[in-house]
Amino acid sequence: MLKGKKILIGITGSIAAYKIPLLIRLLKKDGAEVKVIATPSAFDFVTPLTLSTLSGNPVSVESHDKLTGEWHSHVELGLWADLFIIAPATANTLGKLQAGIADNYLLTVYLSARCQVMIAPAMDLDMFKHPATISNIETLKSRGDIIIAPGTGELASGLCGEGRMEEPEVIFDLIKSWVKKCKQFSEYNILISAGPTYEPIDPVRFIGNHSSGLMGFELAKAFADRGAHVNLVSGPVNLKLNHPLVDVFPVTTAAEMFENVNLLFNQANIAVMCAAVADYTPESPAKTKLKKSEDSFDLHLVKTKDILLHLGNNKKDDQFLIGFALETDNAHENAIKKLHNKNLDLIVVNTLEDEGAGFKHQTNKVTLIGRDESSTEFDLKKKSAVAVDIIDYIAKSLTI
DSSP states (O other), X not given: OOTTOEEEEEXXXXXXXXXXXXXXXXXXXXXXXXXXXXXXXXXXXXXXXXHHHHHSSOOBOSSBOTTTOOBOOHHHXXXXXXXXXXXXXXXXXXXXXXXXXXXXXXHXXXXXXXXXXXXXXXXXXXXXXXXXXXXXXXXXXXXXXXXXXXXXXXXXXXXXXXXXXXXXXXXXXXXXXXXXXXXXXXXXXXXXXXXBOOEESSSSOEEOOOOOSHXXXXXXXXXXXXXXXXXXXXXXXXXXXXXXXXXXXXXXXXXXXXHHHHHHHTTOSEEEEOOBOOSEEESSOOSSOOOOOSSOOOOOEEEOOOHHHHHHHHOOTTOEEEEEEEESSSHHHHHHHHHHHTTOSEEEEEETTSTTOSTTOSEXXXXXXXXXXXXXXXXXXXXXXXXXXXXXXXXXXXXX
């Protein structure tokens, strides 16, 4: 499973470092390419000769060789890795990772890495339970790092409790599970719509809404991180997504969004319509800027094409269609009506009644309602975490 995968291991100064040679051996045996970074204090517990012999690569400790002046680029190493696992991670290292401190080579590579990072803490019981450590771990998790929770057992201090770094075999299995998850949707084409639409009144003014597009962009990234090819049709937003598996199609109006979504829908296995599309648009936008003259102004609006209804009426049996419903009242009842009226397989419901949910927030609080009207509620979370919840639900529904 790990053949060709590039695994970077960062070792810090904990007695649990003695476990890492076995982890390296397991990774190499499964076909991974392994490189090791160590802090100087890590060599109090494991030798560089052991690490370089098992990994087949020299161990990196400093940004440059003081004798030859050879430069070891932390940027290149950070870009090289498919996965960076810091194990063991001491309480000191956790604090520095959280604060963005870069006073050793391992930390500079961490700040340069674009890949997934796993962190396996190792420390004494009271250190692990300290509020500072707990806060540092929560911050790192919120940024997307995967924390491998330590086990409970006998510690170096003689105490028995939580803080013992997880065993190499368990970490190895977690790495394989992560790699498998990265390929989960590799056979799938995903269509996502995101953001608002702007309906022109004249060349200067428009009718729009407060959608930032963040939820749709997080969904696109999360799907792509699991191997899917994603077509993202986005209204005007201040977001960028650079991912080799994501193609972005920028649009402005509801009509443009309909045209693009309709063209891309046939090749989609899963379609997630997350955009806040205008229901109405000015019938005849002015070609020049309208001047303020009268005390009142009448604007004649006509309905836009209902993208979700069109997709629901035309979807094939092997396509899975998801809609979103942002409500202000009677959220559950209104969402179920929309679910059936538009022939959806799943509807994601949120309401402006929940603080921190909806537009203009980094967070969201959603309920997922399936075709059988069964519902699953989630707590308020960052939209990146909400995207993961939605994708996990889809994967379970489709037994992927």
